[in-house]
Amino acid sequence: MIDVIVIGAGITGTAIARELSKYQIDVMVVEKSYDIANGATKANSGIVHAGYDAKEGTLKAKLNVMGNEMYEDLCKELDVDFIRNGSLVIAFSDEEMKHVEKLYERGIRNGVKELEIIDGEQLRKIEPNISENAVGALHAKTGGIVSPYELAIALAEIAFQNGVKFQFQTEVRNIKRREDYFIVETSRGNIEAKYVVNAAGLFADEINRMLGGKEFRIIPRKGEYCLLDKTQGKHVKNTIFQVPTSKGKGILVSPTVHGNLLLGPNAVEIYEKDDTSTTFEGLDEVIKGAQRSVRNINLRDVITSFTGVRATPDTGDFIINSPSKGAVNAAGIESPGLTSAPAVALMVLDLLREQGLILNKKENFNPKRVKPRRFIDMNQEEKEQALKENKLYGRVICRCEHITEGDIINAIYRPLGARTVDGVKKRLRAGMGRCQGGFCMPRVVEILARELKVEPEEILKAGEGSKILTGRTK
Template sequence: MFDIVIVGAGVIGCSIARELSRYNLNICVLEKDSDVAAGTSKANSGIVHAGFDAKPNTLKGKLNAKGNAMFDMLSKELDFPFKRNGSLVLCFDENDVDKLEELKVKGENNAVPGIEILNKEEVLKLEPSINENVVAALYAPTGGIVCPYEMTIAYAENAYSNGVEFKLNTEVKNIEKVEDGFIIETSEGSFKSKVVINAAGLFADDLNNMISKNKINIIARKGEYCLFDKAAGAMATRTLFQLPTKMGKGVLVTPTVDGNLLIGPNAVDVQDRTDMGTTQDGLDGILNKAKMTLKEIPMRQVITSFSGLRAHSTADDFIIGEAEDVEGFINVAGIESPGLSSAPAIAKMVEGIVVEKLSPARNEKFNPIRQGIPKFREMDNEERRNLINKDSSYGKMVCRCETVTEGEILSAIRRPLGARDLDGVKRRTRAGMGRCQSGFCSTKIVSILSRELNVPEIEITKFGGNSRLLIGRNKEI
């Protein structure tokens, strides 16, 4: 019997797991995929919103700025990349400047610090690559950028180190309320728990609707992106939004914490909650909209495109709290943008609900510190020599584009909740994320995974399940 079962190992489930590991609770996280951060948390804008866009007095409005303020300390404790680069909402029509004023007032109501409206000259001085048709902008210095999957992995590893169990490849099939808690039936057997926390993202409505008469409806909303090489990364130092108009919300242009340039997303509602495909029309659409923001888009520097799915609730706000008709079943659903920004505050909110309900004792052994994988690309030559002297595997280069060594890949596999497939290694080290998109390094990584996991190379997958990369040996087929 667990005290708490959390369903879903995205940024929300893992942040909650880490906060609850501060207490003497028997906690388990169930995840249907082969790794943490395998859903919405692996493919989004990576923006830590300042909080001016959310409607005041909603959960989004209350939690965004609060979560934003927690990132500096969290990134230090958990050793994940975060940069407070600031953001601009660009206005291209004199008649719309009053809308910037409305956003500013909304932000002030949401307790967003330091926001101000800049004129054209001030905007272009900050960001010379912006289209000169700009007339004004709302500047929010607390806006930031983060690597969403590295953040999720950091949360998960720290939770695991503090005693939380993780069951991957474990899909919830049914939940039954019993006298002393819940029976959770999964693809890997049954689990019993006093409390269930529903952090299942796109599938949170399915879980809620299994057990509660108060139904939730989640819509899968797809957003497509174009990612540019690091050579284009300096075109924007801040996150650039377009002021929403009657023609639509526009797209963002932003640097990433790893130095790339990112453009997107659009917003298309889809029926298939696993539809991660991109379309030519969709990508052309976001690039055309981005031309309003930038003087020039370096099309030759596009290295890949991708899409992500967000869990949009028809309630148009986060759904957080115990189901009214099911005691002990706590929903954390409809967590779309600004969900990533709000995640730390959401976790604290859920912590409060659980503490009030179970009154657990503090875990005196809780350790808030997690050390990430050493990043060879960020070291100077002396640091590199010292590391290689300690471990010669750091002297073997595997991914040339991103300067990732065998030592980093071995660490990614061997650490808590270590990588078991190609995408798991990629998310932990960036191996394969450079301009050649794993064209040179994938075979080396497959070989290392095979050796470390003691399985044939033919069984190594891209992202678990049936995503095998190889079908046999030459001349045997």
């Protein structure tokens, strides 16, 4: 019998797992897919929002501002890149300027620091490529950017190194309540746990139902994105938003922590929770929307497009409560969910305490993580040292991102290491450059097969059934 089972290894589940790993309890995270951050966390804007968007008094508002303030320390501790590049909400008319003022006031009420309203001239000084039609903007200096999947992987690694167990390809099918514990029935057998945390993202409504909680629904809403090559990464410095509409924060243009340029998302309600397809119309909407904000975006440098699905709750706010005795929901974590995750985790712990979980600090909790040092990121001295220790750092596999064989082997052998081509990509960015894996994918398959001691035919792209090869040649 374990103490706490966390369902879902997205940004919310991993943040909770890391928080729980500080205490003397047995924790297990179960995840239905093959890897960490395979749902909504994999594909979103990667923005650490300042906190002027959400209506005051909501959980979203409170946890956003709280989460934002936690990012610096958290990312330092986890050795994850985080840049406070600032956010701009630009207005195209006096009408929209009024809305910007409202956002400013709301931000102040929400407790957002370093907010200012700037005019067109100041705006163009900060962002020379902004549209001529922009008349002014809200400037939120505390807005930031982060890689959501890198952060989730880092959170999971910390949890893991402090004793949390992770079980992948483990789908929760039913939850039975006993006197003072739960039997969680999964695709890999039953797990008994005293407490259940529901961080199941898009599927949190189903888990809530299994837990006997008050009914709510998660309505999947997808957002499509275009990612541009690093040649375009300096086109804007801030994250550029438009004035929000009822559908969300609208299409943004933002640099990423890796130096690419990201356009998107649109917002389309969908019927299937795992519909991560892109459409002609959607990508067109994204491009046109981005061009409305920013001039001279070089579309020849689009290297990929993708879709993320938001876990939008029908209640309008995050659902963080106890659905039944011994259980806690962290559901409906749509934007600003990435920003809020560290604060959501603290709130979930409070709720678990209320449910009777006794949390005694571990004395030997190790909060520090050293990120997989990619050869490319090392200084000259470190490079020479690394080469001395392992010659394979001298073999470049991914030409676009300069990822070496040594890096890939590291990513495989790390705790919760990569097992798939996409797993390598998420951890190192191999195959994420301009050639999109054209050259390195066959070699990544070869290395994975060799290190995992399986046939190349067994290597998957991402999930069950995503085999890349179908057999040997004649």
